[in-house]
Amino acid sequence: MQPQTESFSMRIVFVGAFIVLLSLGVRATFGLFMQPMGLEFGWGRDVFSLAFAIQNLVWGAGAIFMGVLADRYGSGKTIALGALFYVAGLIGMRFAGDELTLYLTAGVLVGLGQAGTTFPIILPVVARSVPPAYRSTAMGIASAGGSMGQFAIVPTGQVLISTLDWSGALWILSMFVAAGIPLAWILRGRPAAHTGTQSLSAAIREALGHASFHFLFWSYFVCGFHTAFITLHLPAYVMDKGLSSTHGAIAIALIGLFNVLGSFYAGKLGTHRSKKGLLAAIYALRGVGMAMLLVMPLSPAVLYAFAAWMGLFWLGTVPLTQGLIGQIYGLRYAATLSGIAFMGHQIGSFIGVWMGGYAYRTSGNYDSVWMTGIALSLMAAALCLPIREKPLQLAPAH
Helix, strand or coil: CCHHHHHHHHHHHHHHHHHHHHHHHHHCCHHHHHHHHHHHHCCCHHHHHHHHHHHHHHHHHHHHHHHHHHHHHCHHHHHHHHHHHHHHHHHHHHCCCCHHHHHHHHHHHHHHHHHHHCHHHHHHHHHHHCCHHHHHHHHHHHHHHHHHHHHHHHHHHHHHHHHHHHHHHHHHHHHHHHCHHHHHHHHCCCCCCCCCCCCHHHHHHHHHCCHHHHHHHHHHHHHHHHHHHHHHHHHHHHHHCCCCHHHHHHHHHHHHHHHHHHHHHHHHHHHHCCHHHHHHHHHHHHHHHHHHHHHCCCCHHHHHHHHHHHHHCCCCHHHHHHHHHHHHHCCCCHHHHHHHHHHHHHHHHHHHHHHHHHHHHHHCCCHHHHHHHHHHHHHHHHHHCCCCCCCCCCCCCC
16 A cells, blocks of 8 residues: 555544444443433333344344445445434433333434444445455454443443433433544545446345355354343343442453454454354354353352453454455445345344343343353354355346
């Protein structure tokens, strides 16, 4: 790269990482609101679980819509729109005095906001801004932004709730997200259209007719199940086991801190090694971490060791999955195809958070969900192995 081009590329990488930091960092605080809002309004964990299950499902469906917008009208406008939805959802959540309003704000609006400000939209922009040799590493850096947000913003959210109450905390967090609106201008632009390339419909048909895309979709489902369940329910789980809310917040933050390393090195290793092999290893090692948590008596040290272990394998799936989509199917419609694959992630997220709330309401514990998570780890590892990493021949435009 020429120095000017390199400077421009790195600016896009770091701005993209910062927007993901804000979006996913604020999202990771939602489990902290379960106890104070539940006490004030008399809502059980099942109410919050459904709200955030809706959020995850809308996030997934919205990612397809936002991906189409980004590919056709530009990523900057799409990111700004997503940030506006996100801010509206957080402010609306502040005034949610009944369950339906919670579902519409924390569920629908925040879900749409996350669809426009996270990986399916940001990572294709990052990938297009750097040469092929640097793409996997650049996406690892951008993915690490989400983890750094989890590390930095979750403890901040806990402090805000303690000092300003949950309602004041939501005002401040909405201001964090609003910072992404002016930054979206830096990520403006859309993929260049070249004569002879595929149409959008042809690209979608080709991907859906390719077995590897389905393997990526359903392994991403498992990623969503794990991350959504743990993010929302781990703070409550540790309190059930006799630890404090502060221990839960620190654990979520540690997952984010260690995944800064995990995401970066997953992307970096993906430059030179088999992405599908790395994905299979990540999913299998997540299962090891969950099994360790279940068999050992819970203490702060055990909790923090679990958080560090899971953090190493938390969002490392993202640069590898997104990298495989670009590698196999090309970058022209990467935002749209990433959005479709991400729908699998969010179906898993929906089931993970809903299942956590249902299991607690019916059995008083989360044991069945942890066991399901371990079994799904093995399934995802097996699904990754038959993925064919070779680029496909582009179908003609129609």
